Amino acid sequence: MPDVDVDTEEEELVEEDEDLDVDAAPADDMDLLSEAEPPPSSDPTLANWTAPRSVVTLNGYFRARGELYDNFFLGRGQDYNGNYDATDAPFARFVPAGRIAHTDGVGLGCDRGDEAGASSPCDSSDQLRFANMRLRLRPTIALSDDVKVHMMVDALDNVILGSTPDVGTYSGPTGYTRTPGAPGVPVDSFATTLNPPLSDRNYTRDSIYVRRAWAEVTNRGIGQLRFGRMGNHWGLGMLWNGGDGIDSDYSSDVDRVMLMTKFAGFHFFGAYDFAAQGIQSATDDLRSLPMDGTAKDDLRQFVVGAARREDEDEANARLQRGGWVLEGGLYFAYRTQSWSSAGVTEAFPSTGDYFLVERDANLFMPDLWGRFRWGGLRLEVEMAGIFGSIGNVQNGTYEDDPYDVRQFGFAFEGEYRLLDDKLAIRLYTGFATGDQDVNGLSSQEDMLTQRTADRTLSTFQFHPNYRVDLILWRNIMQRVAGAWYLKPGLGYDIIKNPFGQIFGVRADMIYSRAAQETQAYGADPNLGLELNFSLYYQSEDGPDLMDGFYASFQYGVLFPLAGLEFPAGDTRARDGTAIDIGNAQSMRLILGVQF
Structure with missing residues (x-):
């Protein structure tokens, strides 16, 4: 969903x-305001009893996610010779680094062999395995019910677990960078601790991101600013x-x-x-x-x-x-x-x-x-x-x-619940217009350059956070664009109570088809059939309905169709035959606490 x-x-x-609509602030809030002490002033000559202390509330969540991507490049992105094809977007992003050939001339690589300078990829694995975390804080400072300041701050935002040791390697904006060895840590095998992430020093981003900060001022007779x-x-x-x-x-x-x-x-x-x-x-x-x-x-x-x-x-x-x-x-x-x-x-x-x-x-x-x-x-x-x-x-x-812009999209969600709202029958679908004069369906590709004299930009793109699956649109393409999908599904809440506790299972099938077959990679509109399964649990430990411990295990498998294959006549294979693409699989574990 x-x-x-x-x-x-x-x-x-x-x-x-x-x-x-409320005429007065709740009594509890007013009592807190009347009993609060004022904040200290930076100027010691100023009296600090002129204003009450504001009421601060804190919401947010902490999450940790384990991810397994199996063959997300679908067998593309690398030919039978082991040559890395960086132009095969968006699939090449998911080729494991161990499959990329390394020069053997100075003893590098995993299988040096006898020939100096020979290519020596480390393995033939199709998998990427990693885990990440995020702490999101959403404080609110309420001077009263009518004047509030809100913030949203992310700490260790999607930081890969184990990614900032004393000495290590990370991929920055200009390529791979090795951080200097720390005293007593000559090589990464002797790493003793993890350092805070610092952008362009030991990681690709900083430890803390202030994403939002805004104020709300309400006049109950007029409205809100x-x-x-x-x-x-x-x-x-x-x-x-x-x-x-x-x-x-x-x-x-x-x-x-x-x-x-x-x-x-x-x-x-x-x-x-x-x-x-x-x-x-x-x-x-x-x-x-x-x-x-x-x-x-x-x-x-x-x-x-x-x-x-x-x-x-x-x-x-x-x-x-x-x-x-x-x-x-x-x-x-x-x-x-x-x-x-x-x-x-x-x-x-x-x-x-x-x-x-x-x-x-x-x-x-x-x-x-x-x-x-x-x-x-x-x-x-x-x-x-x-x-x-x-x-x-x-x-x-x-x-x-000049270019004309003509883009249109829609999303529909239909759901019917029965058996005390425990059983859910779902039918989701959506459509985004495509463009027959551009190549590709991914935001990683050029959606502007027209192959003909036509000057109409017509590929509509969904927001990347509107997720419809686990593999094709969520990860490989990164968002729904230039295609339509049909997603029937079933869900059943084995445990469900009015205080927020829930334990259930869900299954969905997603069929995807390009709006313009010339925009698909295999010059065929049929892109893929994907099956998604999930098991989820939510506790009732907090005062609000969604507070408490959350856990979910998800599994998905993508069966690529002709639209994701190489087009007829492609000669990237060693012997000139077509390169067979394979199925992709995903496994995810999400652990979190909401407050």
């Missing part, structure tokens, strides 16, 4: 009934996804100023987004204030929308009485950019030259969402499009050759 958390920011935006860097989620998360689930990896985050109000049962909102500022100016003084180098290259985004969403307690009460609940809304974004500084030679103009290229982009992005619930039935759909034009798609030159 798609990994969409119900506590994302856009859903918070349309679920602020309590904040907007939000400003800062916040999550952006809408509907099923097909286009805009907050990525707040315990198994999420990607998210939509925006620098935004937003106003929201409620009228006649509808929530109305408008926002201005600082989508991209382009070139920045800086000085050698680290205390100086960074500035936007020019407004010419800014990508500006304007958002308006309206939604009707029932209070969840009232909706559940209506469903229990045999009634139905209908919700939905429209999210509309408009983007405009006149120029781009993508041609900059360095990160800052103080250290290199830069230039602007004309972009002349205007994009209209409507997104409709609707949900119908009746008894154990849930029907939910999201439809979105990206329409407009881009005057120039080049970064280093200007070509008076």
Whole structure:
């Protein structure tokens, strides 16, 4: 099922009934505020009794995940001679490093043999095995029920377990890098501890990421103001996804100023987004204030929308009485950019030259969402499009050759629960328009360059955090794009109680087909058939429904069809015959604690 958390920011935006309708703060919160001591001041001459201490709450999760990728490159990415084909995206990313040939001239490699300089790959394994972790903290500082500051901080974000020893090797942006040996650790076999990850020093990223920080100010008679860097989620998360689930990896985050109000049962909102500022100016003084180098290259985004969403307690009460609940809304974004500084030679103009290229982009992005619930039935759909034009798609030159943008996609989720809501029968499907004039379906490939004189960009891409499977779209392609899928499934909760404890099993089958067969790798629209199975458990240890220990074991197998094979006549094989592709398998173990 798609990994969409119900506590994302856009859903918070349309679920602020309590904040907007309650006349006074809860007594417990006011008691805490009246008894709290003020925070200390940095200036010792200032009296510190002028304001009460704010109330701080902390939510989040810790997770650890074990991953096994078996033959995710499907036998592609490397020919029978053992030659590594880095151009065979996206499959080449999953070729194990041990399969790549090493020069034998100075005794390197795993099987030196007798011939100096011979290729010597270490093994023929198809598997990648690793584990990672993340601690996500989501503190809220509430000066009152009407004034709050929120944050989201990730620590050890997807750090591979065992990846930062005293001495080791990691793959950085410029290739493999070996960290210097520590005293007493001449080689990695003598590693004694793990160091904190530091970007470009011993790892590819830092230990701590501050992903979001924003404030909410509520006037109960008017509405709510939000400003800062916040999550952006809408509907099923097909286009805009907050990525707040315990198994999420990607998210939509925006620098935004937003106003929201409620009228006649509808929530109305408008926002201005600082989508991209382009070139920045800086000085050698680290205390100086960074500035936007020019407004010419800014990508500006304007958002308006309206939604009707029932209070969840009232909706559940209506469903229990045999009634139905209908919700939905429209999210509309408009983007405009006149120029781009993508041609900059360095990160800052103080250290290199830069230039602007004309972009002349205007994009209209409507997104409709609707949900119908009746008894154990849930029907939910999201439809979105990206329409407009881009005057120039080049970064280093200007070509008076404008492109039209015509992209459309939808996702549908149907679910029926029975046997006290323990048995779930599901049917999910989705579609993303393709482009017959480009090669490939992965975000790792060039989706802009047209093979003909046509100048229409029509490949629609789902958000990478809207997951529909375990292998093909989640990992190999990284997101649904230029294809449609059909996903029937069954789930059964063996244990399920109203306090949040749950133990169950699930099985899904996913058939995937390219929207344009010329965009598929084997010039055939049939991409693959995938089977997914999962076993999951959630405890009831915390005060909220989702708090407690979480565990899940998942298994998937992908049977690639003709659309993922090499096209007829491909001569990458040693003897000129076609290279047979193989099945891919995935095993995952997720352990987590939510709080």
